Amino acid sequence: MFTKRLLTGSCLAACITGLSLLAVACGTPNQLAETTPHTSGTALQASKLAADAKKSLTTGKAHAESLPDIMEPATTPDSPLNAQPPKSASKTNSHINPPDVLIDVGHGGIDGGAVHGDLLEKDINLAVAKQSYQLLTEAGYRVVLNRDKDYALSDDNKWLNNRSRHIRDLAQRMQMANDLKPKLLISLHVNSSFSRSKKGPYVLHQNSAGSLFLATQIQERLNAISGTRHLPILGKTYYLLKRAQSPSVIVEIGFITNADDRSRMTSAEGQQKIAAAIRDAVAAYIAHGDLGPGPGGSQNNGSAPAK
Template identity: 50%
Template sequence: MFVIRVTVFVLIGLLSLAPQLSAAVPENKQQIAHAPEDGWTMPSAIVLIDAGHGGIDGGATAGNTLEKDINLAIAQKLYLLLNSQGIPAVLNRTGDYALSEENRWHVSRSRHKRDLSQRRQLTDEIETTMLVSLHVNWTKDRSKHGPLVLHQSTGESALLAFCIQDTLNRQQQTAFYPREGKPFYLLRKVDQPAVIVEMGFISHEGDRTMLTDPREQLRVASAIASGIRQYKWITR
């Protein structure tokens, strides 16, 4: 049995609490319930939110700004928004730790491989219908900016990516198209529709300012949530 860290929130009046929401940080809790006959049972939800990187793995950087912190902050806000809108969601990490630390089953000297395999394993252990993995882009070209959604080769994943790309484009006033992410482990190994959402470029000053501002983080999370709602409406 794997230790899963997920968070349970009761959110009342989300819209009236938007300023507080922008600074909300959930406590680490385990959402693993006892079944009366079968022993342990795992949580279930519609969306598994993958907060990229964490712990020793800071992800992309720009000065003292770390991708892992941006990913977690927006993931927490997306979690709150989705659950308040009747779309059950779970987070695969609720604090600054590496998921490789929870992987006791994959024998590998590579921390990176253990981290990725743990994220993929959670899609089997937790009953969900889609995976949304949050990341931030980086490039040497400081002029590049804007969101990019990567998807699997399946039509369901591509549709989810187009829905999220569209809402992020409108939020950030861009006009980019999603792309197939063939080299990415999660997109190759996860069975259900999965996307990697590159929410902006940490290497671009304007994007970095947006991605580190709590109010703007809420707008990014709201755009992603809107894209997920569009996908659910189309596929209902």
């Protein structure tokens, strides 16, 4: 499924069969962002936030409205989601270092995601992802986007024999993440609600210390932008969070159904601020050091999951 090749100098290109090209950072991996981490988002406080997040039941419902495609369908031992890609499809080049960050760009192609008028979630996700990619690479990080144009990742899944586009999409995203072995996986989405008053970002995390720490760092910074005080939420039922081997989070940038959020997410200035928050959160995580793997695997030195 994946083939990789080295390009000129220190540039890395990771190509996927059926995809145009994954965007990957060029530059030395040792160049870290010159940012000041939030000292308030410590691992101890993150643990407290995890307990307090149980109070945010109404916000959890809002997530369910906008993220049905990431929630794991019921599975059995013979379920298509438990199918494995061919061994030849997941081989990686051992001479290529894993990326620091894999940005999972939600939806795409036939799947528009949340909708408000003629505004589609998939387009907001891609715009913020590209801006985040730019800021992270300028800071010296190696970054991959799993889509850099408007297409459905389910179309690239040739290894899973299933008629459901939804299942093929989920499996493709998960397999990309576990094949590329990034230090961090950040999945970008936009929320939606029947209530126009619901607003602000929410970050969903895995049941792991690394994911919770990253979620807290991102949540605090996005709260500062939107003027909210939301807490990270444990994404117990989300397929990508349950299966990803790397520390992973789902970032709900804001509500497409809220005027203030919508204005922020669609403006160049707002997208720049959101991307800067993500960059600074990544810098804080890297500066903190290894916090362990995601629930789907084990890692060495906070960099790549062990086989």
